[in-house]
Amino acid sequence: MYKLTIQNEDLLQLDFNGLSGDYLITNIQGLSPAKATMNTNEAALIDGALFNSSKVNMRTINIAFTIENRVEYNRLFAYAVLRPKKSVTLHYQSSLLDVTIEGYVESFDVTHFEAKQVATVAIICPSPYWKSAEAVITEMSTINDMFYFPFSSEGGRNLLVYPYFYSTRTINGITFTDNGDGSITVNGTATATASYILTSRAAQPYNNGYFKLDPQRFILSGCPEGGSSSNYWLQAAINNQSASAAVIIAKDYGESATFELSNTELVQIGIVVNSGVTMDNVTFYPMVRYASDSITTWQPFNYGEIVFGEQDNETTAIVLNGGGIEAGLTFELLADGPVTNPKIFNYLTQEFIGIDFSLEEGDLVTITTGVGNKTITLFRHGQTANIFNFLMKNSTWLTLPSAGGVFVYTVDSGLVTNLEVTITHYDLYEGV
Numbered sequence: 001m002y003k004l005t006i007q008n009e010d011l012l013q014l015d016f017n018g019l020s021g022d023y024l025i026t027n028i029q030g031l032s033p034a035k036a037t038m039n040t041n042e043a044a045l046i047d048g049a050l051f052n053s054s055k056v057n058m059r060t061i062n063i064a065f066t067i068e069n070r071v072e073y074n075r076l077f078a079y080a081v082l083r084p085k086k087s088v089t090l091h092y093q094s095s096l097l098d099v100t101i102e103g104y105v106e107s108f109d110v111t112h113f114e115a116k117q118v119a120t121v122a123i124i125c126p127s128p129y130w131k132s133a134e135a136v137i138t139e140m141s142t143i144n145d146m147f148y149f150p151f152s153s154e155g156g157r158n159l160l161v162y163p164y165f166y167s168t169r170t171i172n173g174i175t176f177t178d179n180g181d182g183s184i185t186v187n188g189t190a191t192a193t194a195s196y197i198l199t200s201r202a203a204q205p206y207n208n209g210y211f212k213l214d215p216q217r218f219i220l221s222g223c224p225e226g227g228s229s230s231n232y233w234l235q236a237a238i239n240n241q242s243a244s245a246a247v248i249i250a251k252d253y254g255e256s257a258t259f260e261l262s263n264t265e266l267v268q269i270g271i272v273v274n275s276g277v278t279m280d281n282v283t284f285y286p287m288v289r290y291a292s293d294s295i296t297t298w299q300p301f302n303y304g305e306i307v308f309g310e311q312d313n314e315t316t317a318i319v320l321n322g323g324g325i326e327a328g329l330t331f332e333l334l335a336d337g338p339v340t341n342p343k344i345f346n347y348l349t350q351e352f353i354g355i356d357f358s359l360e361e362g363d364l365v366t367i368t369t370g371v372g373n374k375t376i377t378l379f380r381h382g383q384t385a386n387i388f389n390f391l392m393k394n395s396t397w398l399t400l401p402s403a404g405g406v407f408v409y410t411v412d413s414g415l416v417t418n419l420e421v422t423i424t425h426y427d428l429y430e431g432v
Contacts (some may be wrong), residue, residue: 030061034128323427328370337418354392
């Protein structure tokens with residue numbers, strides 16, 4: 001099931017849900033990856049050509065749809081939304097994706113005198129990539145907001161519901177033991193595929209360990225090193241309110257995995273050991289966290305401990321890229337005290353971007369690095385100023401690599417703990 005919405009600059013919109021409504025799509029082209037142009041040179045005595053460069057062209061989306069019900073009224077409303085030369089935003093939603101793309105209406109035609117009126121619209125998208133509808137935010141603050149207490153989620157960032165229903169359980173020769181903090185030690189030889197569902201008493205009303213999370217992107221982690229599809233793994237499954245229709249949406253073999261949920265989907269987390277595999281007291285550290293959460297270490301469940309926050313001198317953040325396309329970044333630097341010459345590094349390449357500037361308490365510096373959107377601004381005492389000229393020599397406009405990145409920040413003087421850094425980006429996708 002999908003939903004497509006086209007909204008213009010006046011916030012008028014057409015809705016297509018694939019089944020019913022005033023407008024039904026009959027054909028759509030341009031959702032796949034856009035075509036690339038290759039720049040090559042031919043040379044004497046060389047077969048073929050020499051590759052110089054390439055680029056992805058802008059995208060054209062062509063949509064054909066029938067106008068249902070109050071035909072004349074709905075046709076006139078479509079005219080008001082899809083105005084040639086005007087900008088529109090397409091919002092596409094499915095069980096796995098929630099993305100948008102911006103474009104301009106090139107043409108809009110209607111077959112007025114057919115038994116079923118068919119409208120066709122061509123939308124030119126200068127930027128060919130779909131982007132996530134919601135921004136992905138990574139905090140680099142040196143204060144970790146680990147607010148939790150016994151009648152909430154004692155795991156802090158861990159979204160699993162604890163305690164589990166079974167403290168110890170043996171299934172097909174494999175014994176699963178809850179260690180009292182949310183970790184599970186697995187021992188034995190599997191006579192058949194053995195699975196341990198991380199269900200809890202709180203999750204019982206949803207049947208078989210399925211429970212509800214907010215509709216967004218999550219990261220599943222905690223499988224020990226050595227996991228694979230042939231021996232053992234952690235998995236996430238959904239059932240859409242029906243336990244008989246379980247669909248596995250993510251598997252963690254030791255390097256974590258991502259998954260998304262819609263409003264109607266419930267999720268079940270489990271440990272799976274394949275038949276014939278021997279487990280010698282192997283410990284799993286299962287965790288589900290928001291993809292935007294910068295805390296990557298396992299969060300145990302600790303009863304009786306009330307923690308509101310803790311000081312952390314870590315100034316490193318791992319930023320994941322769910323779309324796999326290099327993306328521009330927005331850095332927000334909030335000063336809690338005086339610092340000079342803040343600098344942000346790509347830890348792997350040692351490229352950096354910085355400003356030769358002294359920040360006062362309360363200052364907010366915003367740096368954007370997107371294509372055609374490179375800015376540096378200062379917000380101080382209620383006023384916004386352009387401080388582009390303070391860009392540090394040899395700076396690089398850092399972007400998020402396709403595989404994700406690791407970022408570190410420093411200051412020349414002042415306490416590094418006086419600076420809170422937030423990194424924001426949108427995941428980009430080739431197609432939907």
